Amino acid sequence: MLVYEGKAKRVFATDDDQVYRIAYKDEVTAGNGAKKDSMAGKGRLNNMITSRFFELLADAGYASHFIKRLSETEQLVRKVEIIPLEVVVRNIAAGSITKRLGFTKGEAFKAPLVEFYYKKDELNDPIVTDDHVKLLGIADDKDISELKDQALKINTILIDIMNKMSLDLVDFKIEFGKDKAGNILLADEISPDTCRIWDKETKENFDKDVYREDTGSLIDTYTHFYKKMEAL
Numbered sequence: 001m002l003v004y005e006g007k008a009k010r011v012f013a014t015d016d017d018q019v020y021r022i023a024y025k026d027e028v029t030a031g032n033g034a035k036k037d038s039m040a041g042k043g044r045l046n047n048m049i050t051s052r053f054f055e056l057l058a059d060a061g062y063a064s065h066f067i068k069r070l071s072e073t074e075q076l077v078r079k080v081e082i083i084p085l086e087v088v089v090r091n092i093a094a095g096s097i098t099k100r101l102g103f104t105k106g107e108a109f110k111a112p113l114v115e116f117y118y119k120k121d122e123l124n125d126p127i128v129t130d131d132h133v134k135l136l137g138i139a140d141d142k143d144i145s146e147l148k149d150q151a152l153k154i155n156t157i158l159i160d161i162m163n164k165m166s167l168d169l170v171d172f173k174i175e176f177g178k179d180k181a182g183n184i185l186l187a188d189e190i191s192p193d194t195c196r197i198w199d200k201e202t203k204e205n206f207d208k209d210v211y212r213e214d215t216g217s218l219i220d221t222y223t224h225f226y227k228k229m230e231a232l
């Protein structure tokens with residue numbers, strides 16, 4: 001039974017009421033759906049890459065909602081209630097922070113920056129402060145602090161993985177959920193749709209900016225990235 005359909009994924013209930021099946025779609029969107037296309041093979045690439053990231057995180061001792069990959073386009077995950085925040089971690093200036101605060105694209109930050117955006121399509125996912133998060137009743141101080149701690153831990157592990165591929169992790173967006181027992185678990189996906197990834201030497205792009213900025217083939221770019229990951 002279909003439980004939820006998003007822009008890039010469908011979530012299905014399974015026989016186990018604590019487990020969901022996620023099917024990745026071939027749709028690609030940018031700018032909160034303003035730009036939209038369907039690309040054969042895109043769902044497969046995102047599922048393969050996300051599954052591998054979750055496996056590598058688990059190898060590094062970090063548990064997420066991921067249970068296992070079921071097929072080239074599907075995975076089994078632990079059921080969580082998604083916390084309506086997009087948690088963004090930035091190591092190098094790019095994207096919205098260059099426009100909002102005037103940083104130069106490519107400028108490395110002294111320490112990683114964690115930002116929260118309120119996940120609400122009608123409002124275009126606005127950036128929010130900790131006080132806004134509390135005012136909206138989304139999370140309390142303890143949860144906010146745990147979200148930040150987990151985001152920074154994930155950042156450290158992902159940077160390590162990217163270093164092995166001679167890539168820089170510029171920034172990324174993650175989402176968390178709460179399981180039945182109230183534990184906060186990393187959910188959603190980690191893929192070139194949700195990260196900015198640059199080659200350390202050539203600064204070549206391995207992420208959705210090629211689609212957002214029309215600078216190349218998304219399928220070729222993600223395939224190239226997945227091949228690098230397979231060689232890890």
Ligand code: C5P
Pocket residue numbers: 086088094095096097125171172173193194195196208
């Ligand atoms: O656009 P912005 O610079 O704020 O994006 C920061 C990071 O979060 C980028 O890696 C982008 O791909 C990701 N992001 C996302 N989904 C959104 C907004 C941003 O995956 N809705």
